[in-house]
Amino acid sequence: MKPILVSLAIATGLLGVLAPAGARAADLLGAYVGAGVGQAHLRVDEPRFYDRSFDDAHLGWTAFAGLKPLPYLGAELQYLDFRDASRPGGQFVYSSRARTLALFGTGTASLPFVDLYAKAGVGVLQNKTTFVSENVHACLDTGICPSNAPRIDETAARFGWGVGAQFKLLSLGIRAEYVRFSVPGVDPDLLSVALLWKF
Secondary structure (H helix, E strand, O other): OHHHHHHHHHHHHHHHHHHHHHHHHHHHHOOEEEEEEEEEEEEEEOHHHOOOEEEEEEEEEEEEEEEEEEOOEEEEEEEEEEEEEEEEEOOEEEEEEEEEEEEEEEEEEEOOOEEEEEEEEEEEEEEEEEEEOOOHHHHHHHOOOOOOOOEEEEEEEEEEEEEEEEEEEOOEEEEEEEEEEOOOOOOOEEEEEEEEEEO
16 A cells, blocks of 8 residues: 555656646747737838829737747747728729738847837738729729729738837736838838737
8 A cells, every 4th residue: 555655645746846847848938829909001102103192090900929938039920910091082092901921030128017029020911002993992802903003912021120018917918019011112010009818
């Protein structure tokens, strides 16, 4: 009977040591996920659009997942949907849509109740811009536009950067963030508030 009790005691002791070690290993990765909404801007300044330009603000959203193995360095995969912006121009409609999936490197400065951070990276950004007299949403969604309508449909790697502040609430966090991409003729950005959960 005693050997069984000794074995149980040893097993219990090992579990007590290994469980915190596993938790510590997960903590070392600093994994997190989150999502948020905010105000997106699209600035259309395209010579092919008869030298017309516009700047429209509207609702956009984002979702992200990241790792922070060091207190001051990390990496983040982020999807940003800048949605679509449009503006009437006489008998025509100017419209643009942009969205991207980006990989960022992050740098963080930690304060007692808030983390301040900056990030930079590259995103695969899809940009559709049109100048049409038809239903603009049908044109953007289907790609069927008037044959004489100037339009852009590009997918390319673009540089992006961002800054933000993250307020700590145990495993939860609240993030306020500004992200912008360098895209000729569009330059989309998103100012958002997001809820974040740390594993």
